[in-house]
Amino acid sequence: MLDFLLRALIGGLGVASVAGPLGAFVVWRRMAYFGDTLAHSALLGVALGFLFDINLNLAIIVLCVGLALVLVTLQKKHIIATDTLLGILAHSALSLGLVAVSFLDNIRIDLMAYLFGDLLAISQTDVYWIYGGGLAVISLLVIFWKPLLAMTVNEELAKVEGYPVEAIRLLLMLLVALVIAVAMKIVGVLLITSLMIIPAATARKLSKTPVQMASIASVIGCLSVCGGLWASYQWDTPTGPSVVVCAAFLFLIAYTSPIQRKM
Amino acid sequence: MNKQLVAFEKIGISFDGRVLLNNIDMSISEGEIVTLIGPNGSGKSTLIRILLGLQAATSGEVVRHKALRIGYMPQKLHIDPTLPLTVKHFLALVRGVDKRQILPTLEKLGIAHLIHSQVHVLSGGETQRVLLARALLNKPNLLVLDEPVQGVDVNGQVELYNLIESIRDELGCGVLMVSHDLHLVMAKTDTVVCINQHVCCSGSPQHVTGHPAYQALFGVPGADETIAIYAHQHDHVHEDDGSVSSDDPHKHCHH
Numbered sequence: 001m002l003d004f005l006l007r008a009l010i011g012g013l014g015v016a017s018v019a020g021p022l023g024a025f026v027v028w029r030r031m032a033y034f035g036d037t038l039a040h041s042a043l044l045g046v047a048l049g050f051l052f053d054i055n056l057n058l059a060i061i062v063l064c065v066g067l068a069l070v071l072v073t074l075q076k077k078h079i080i081a082t083d084t085l086l087g088i089l090a091h092s093a094l095s096l097g098l099v100a101v102s103f104l105d106n107i108r109i110d111l112m113a114y115l116f117g118d119l120l121a122i123s124q125t126d127v128y129w130i131y132g133g134g135l136a137v138i139s140l141l142v143i144f145w146k147p148l149l150a151m152t153v154n155e156e157l158a159k160v161e162g163y164p165v166e167a168i169r170l171l172l173m174l175l176v177a178l179v180i181a182v183a184m185k186i187v188g189v190l191l192i193t194s195l196m197i198i199p200a201a202t203a204r205k206l207s208k209t210p211v212q213m214a215s216i217a218s219v220i221g222c223l224s225v226c227g228g229l230w231a232s233y234q235w236d237t238p239t240g241p242s243v244v245v246c247a248a249f250l251f252l253i254a255y256t257s258p259i260q261r262k263m
Numbered sequence: 264m265n266k267q268l269v270a271f272e273k274i275g276i277s278f279d280g281r282v283l284l285n286n287i288d289m290s291i292s293e294g295e296i297v298t299l300i301g302p303n304g305s306g307k308s309t310l311i312r313i314l315l316g317l318q319a320a321t322s323g324e325v326v327r328h329k330a331l332r333i334g335y336m337p338q339k340l341h342i343d344p345t346l347p348l349t350v351k352h353f354l355a356l357v358r359g360v361d362k363r364q365i366l367p368t369l370e371k372l373g374i375a376h377l378i379h380s381q382v383h384v385l386s387g388g389e390t391q392r393v394l395l396a397r398a399l400l401n402k403p404n405l406l407v408l409d410e411p412v413q414g415v416d417v418n419g420q421v422e423l424y425n426l427i428e429s430i431r432d433e434l435g436c437g438v439l440m441v442s443h444d445l446h447l448v449m450a451k452t453d454t455v456v457c458i459n460q461h462v463c464c465s466g467s468p469q470h471v472t473g474h475p476a477y478q479a480l481f482g483v484p485g486a487d488e489t490i491a492i493y494a495h496q497h498d499h500v501h502e503d504d505g506s507v508s509s510d511d512p513h514k515h516c517h518h
Contacts, residue, residue, distance in 0.1 A: 028346040150356040153342055160315050160335040161358040161401055207347050208381070 008119045009229055011127045012243065015183045016195065016221030018134040021141055021214035022179050023196030023221075024203070025172060028152050028210075033083060035193040037071070037090035038064045038173075039180050042189045043097030046114055050104050057129050057181045064177030067093065072173075094189070117188035117240030119229065126185050133182040137175050141214075144171060149210055186225075187240040195221060198247040205254045220250055265292040268331055268405045268437045269314060274323035276309060283309050285461045287323070293404060296431055296438040298452040300445060302480060305459040307441045308338070311409055314439070334403030334436075336394045338410045342382050350385075350393055351378045357400040368396045372426065387414030391423060399430070405437045406430070412442075424451045445472075445481060457481075 026035050042060045049059030071089065075082055101109055113121060122130075141148070147168045150158040159165045183192045203216035227250075228243030270290035276283050284306040291297050299307050312318040314325060315335055342348060354365045369375045372392045377385065385393060391411060398406055411427065412420040428451045431438050442448045449455070449468040456465040463476040471477050 028343050030343065146356060147358075150358070152346065153348065153353065153356060154337070154340065156315075156317055156337060157335065157397065158356075158358075159317060160333060163358055201345070204345050204347065209347055209349060209352055213347055 004120055005229070005233065007122060007124070007127060008239070009226070011122045011130050012119055012186055012225035012229060013222050014127070014130040014134050015179075015186045016199070016225045017218045018137050018179055019183055019192075019196045020199050020203070020217030020219070020221045022137065022175055023198075023200035024210070024214045024217050025148065025152060026176065026193070026196050027200045027204070029172075031176070032193055032197055033086045033090075034071070035176055035180070035196060037086045037093070038067060038177055039184075039189045039192040040090045041067045041093035041097070042180055042184050042192075043114055044093050044100060045097075045181075046109070046184075047097055047100035047104065050109070051100070057133070060181040060184065061177050064180055065174055068170075068173040068177060072169075097189075113188065114184065115188045115190050116238060117184070117186050117191060117243075119186050119225075119239035119243070120232070122185050130182045130185070133178050137178050140171065140175060144168065148172060187243060191240055191244050194244045194247065195224075198244070198251050199224060202247070202251040202254045221247070224250060265294050266328065267292045268328045269439075270326040271310070271314075272324045272326060274310070274313060274320045274325065276306075276313065276318070276321045282460060284313075284320075284458075287458065287462055289456050289462065289465065291405065291437045291439050293437050294431065294435050295453050296428070296440065296451060297454045297456060298440045298442055298448050299456050299458060300442055300448075300481075301458040301463075302443070307443075307458060308409060310458070311407060311439070311441060314407065331405060332401065332403050334398030334401040334406045336391075336398040336406070336408045336411055338413055340382070340390055340394055344383055348382050349379050350374075350382060353382050353393065354397055354400055357397060360400050364400060365396075368399050371399075372396055388416070388419040388423070391415055392426075395423075395426070403436055404434075405439065408438065408440045410441050410443070412447075417447075420447050424448060427451065 026032055041063055045060035045063035046056055048054075048063065049056040052059075067089065071085070074080075074085055079085075080088075098111075101111060110118070112118075147158070147163045148171070150161070150163055151165050151168045151172075155165055158168075179196065180189075180192050183195060187195050199220040200213065200217040202220050203213045206216050207213035224243050224247035227246035228239060231237055231246065232239040232242045268291050271287050274287040275285050287310060289297070299310065301307050309318065313320050315333065342353075350369070351365060354360070354368075355362055366375060366378065369378055372395060374389060374392045374396070377389060377393070382390075382393065391414070395408075395411070398408070406427070408427065412423050415423060424447055427438060427440070430436070440448065440452075449472070452468055454465065455468050455471040457463045457471055457474075457477050457480065459480060463480065464471055464474040466474070
């Protein structure tokens with residue numbers, strides 16, 4: 001009877017473990033709004049996936065990566081300030097997704113589940129996707145950790161030292177897109193970035209090195225998933241938002257507690 | 264004759280018709296310290312960025328020795344405060360670094376005690392030394408230093424210049440420095456190149472400080488220096504293409 005709960009826990013822990021380290025990069029590189037924009041466009045990916053009858057995860061990944069490329073190209077042209085550009089893309093992509101979904105009359109989509117996530121409804125296949133995608137993300141992060149970090153610390157120094165900065169930047173976007181695709185089931189498009197940012201921001205208070213921050217972010221994300229699931233089971237609250245509330249609660253504790261790690 | 268590491272050949276760069284650099288010729292050889300001076304906006308940093316491959320020249324060519332290996336020290340280092348990073352971890356990011364070299368390099372620069380410090384809490388002088396350490400760990404035969412003494416007090420500046428000179432003596436590498444303070448840097452320099460969109464004059468420090476083009480930009484040495492250093496008196500006007508408009512047929516600074 002608790003099968004679905006166990007599956008939710010396993011899936012949630014998988015997503016949180018991946019979202020933590022990547023969230024650290026999102027925080028370091030100030031990509032929060034960028035992540036939001038990609039996440040919002042994921043709904044359009046879902047609609048297109050249904051429309052063309054292709055795997056939804058694949059559709060989301062393709063759309064996110066495509067949008068990331070468009071963003072980078074537009075950014076380089078300096079037509080308009082980046083935050084404005086992101087705002088335009090984020091909300092038009094979300095609206096376009098909602099409009100597209102409304103055209104799919106023969107398919108009933110649980111819109112709320114896509115917007116806010118439905119951890120309790122994840123299937124065995126979803127768990128495979130989460131762990132397959134998660135493993136890919138973590139492996140790539142480990143393999144390319146040094147160039148990713150070197151680029152994050154200082155792009156020009158990294159470039160002069162011979163790191164292929166453009167390729168690494170693309171890789172990071174691809175990773176963010178992957179995480180969004182696998183995390184969508186858990187917290188939904190509107191809350192995905194919070195699962196990346198909040199644990200990472202909490203971890204900042206407790207860490208002295210980048211690796212520490214990335215790993216502690218994973219742990220805090222997992223704690224949030226456990227807490228959120230428990231709260232959801234206990235009080236019948238929506239799971240996705242409960243996980244985020246739990247993460248925010250941990251953030252508050254970390255930043256108001258008197259424990260101060262020496263810099 | 265020392266090996267020539269880099270030569271700029273008629274380098275020019277312009278944006279939207281505005282000329283930033285025009286017809287720059289200069290070269291750096293092994294064991295030579297070249298200092299690039301010029302007023303703000305004269306294109307010093309742009310020239311450095313072209314050398315580093317961070318920016319493309321619109322005309323001319325940079326000829327690099329095939330064994331050229333650059334150690335670059337940027338003007339300043341901004342690391343996002345959300346990124347926890349110790350000096351050791353920062354230096355370990357050098358591509359292909361031999362991590363056993365980190366401590367000896369820090370010792371050489373007199374900052375071994377900072378190895379476990381967070382990069383965010385370093386003072387100006389300490390940051391400059393950490394950046395210099397990073398440049399050295401890249402095993403360069405050319406050090407490129409963009410305003411290496413920025414944010415460092417006068418005593419610290421003298422120390423840093425001495426350090427740079429001793430590194431040159433030890434490694435035999437070439438050094439290209441950007442500077443706009445003149446007096447301290449002069450003593451440690453083999454060649455000074457004074458630029459202001461174009462090369463105004465170049466040569467030994469003695470030669471350059473006596474050159475009318477230099478004096479036009481920076482004042483006569485020995486005159487009221489506090490004013491002379493900061494006042495940039497242009498005695499000539501640059502055309503849109505960066506050339507000098509004057510009656511001087513050599514298109515050079517008006518003397």
